[in-house]
Amino acid sequence: MNTLSKLLGAIGLLASMPVIAWAANSGDAKLEKLLSAEANLKEGRSVAAYRAYVELADAVPKDSPMKVVAWRGVFFSSPNGDELERLLRRFLKNESVDVKRKTLSVFRGLRRTDDRLDDLLLESIGGSDTSVGVMLVELLSARGAVDILPRLAERFYDYDDQVKGAIIEVFSTGSGSHDSGFLEKLVFESEKWSELASESWVAMNDPSVDDYLLQFCLKNHNVSPDNQTLAIELLRKRGAVAFKDDFYRMIVGSEASVRSAITHALRDWGEASDLETILKVMMQSDERALRNALSRLFVSLAQTEVKDDSFALAALNEALLTADASLKTMLLKMKEAIGRESK
Secondary structure (H helix, E strand, O other): OOHHHHHHHHEOOOEOHHHHHHHHHHOHHHHHHHHHHHHHHHOOOHHHHHHHHHHHHHHOOOOOHHHHHHHHHHHHHOOOOHHHHHHHHHHHHHOOHHHHHHHHHHHHOOOOOOHHHHHHHHHHOOOOOHHHHHHHHHHHHHHOOOOHHHHHHHOHHHOOHHHHHHHHHHHHHOOHHHHHHHHHHHHHHOOOOHHHHHHHHHHOOOOHHHHHHHHHHHOOOOOOHHHHHHHHHHHHHHOOHHHHHHHHHHOOOOOHHHHHHHHHHHHHHOOOOHHHHHHHHHHHOOOHHHHHHHHHHHHHHHHHOOOOHHHHHHHHHHHHOOOOHHHHHHHHHHHHHHHHHHO
16 A cells, blocks of 8 residues: 555544644654554554554644644543543643644543543543633533533532633523522622523523523512513513413512513513403503503504404403593503504
8 A cells, every 4th residue: 555545544534634744744653653543443443543542642742733633543442441531631731722622522422421531521620721621611511411510500610700601601401490590590699690691591492491480580579670570581582472471460560670571571472362461451450550561562562463453442442341530541542542553
């Protein structure tokens, strides 16, 4: 086999053309070592491949492209247990940040059920360069490591801000009350992390998050209006339309900021069938501020969600039959607004 055939045969496994070219220019020994390692790995001789990759990792300079290929090969072919732990510790201690970033991605799909490997990667976050720490967080999340989110949450305050941000972002893959509990603390108690934690909470693809947030909203005596408003905004952004009826109940007697957040959500989720519900709540409450807010909501939905104004006008005419004097005045103004828009 000539040199060109050897080079082409190696490309496509762990090495790439630039790496092969570098190896060829650096001397026959390194080239032969690379080709031997690649061939052994391709043919399933993992022990021989592992030994060749370790020798290669020791032999090439720190800044060479071969260093990444060598270490990726080491981890791809290495045995489990103490040997893997020793190699990983050595790699994280001695190699450059650039080599670490380019090499660690090999673990994304490798030994996904190896809890010991996950423990080592988790343990390495705190002592690593920030960019490597961020990558380790993302890597552990992508690997689906067992209980990784609770374990990251426990160590959250041990890390620098960039790693903390990465942890919050991977919580968007979480579920259940435990993961929501971590985000709740940040959303409602941390000015610094509230916005990012809110984004992750909204992105969580788990219906139980909606229930969690609704129960938070319903704790009126324990929750400040500002926090209740924020929780309602999160539910709105999550599209929790199933809780529309709960929102109509919550709006009665609510603080101004809470009322505004609820009407915003109800407007987003509004449909023609809501018009009767709005009038019913207006009839049952004598709060002027609430009636004003609901009248605006009614007119808005009537103008955007109802194809035929007669439906909205008929609902208003029926409400006028039993409304008190103050409400009648408001209902007549609503009729006027709808009629004016339809002309």
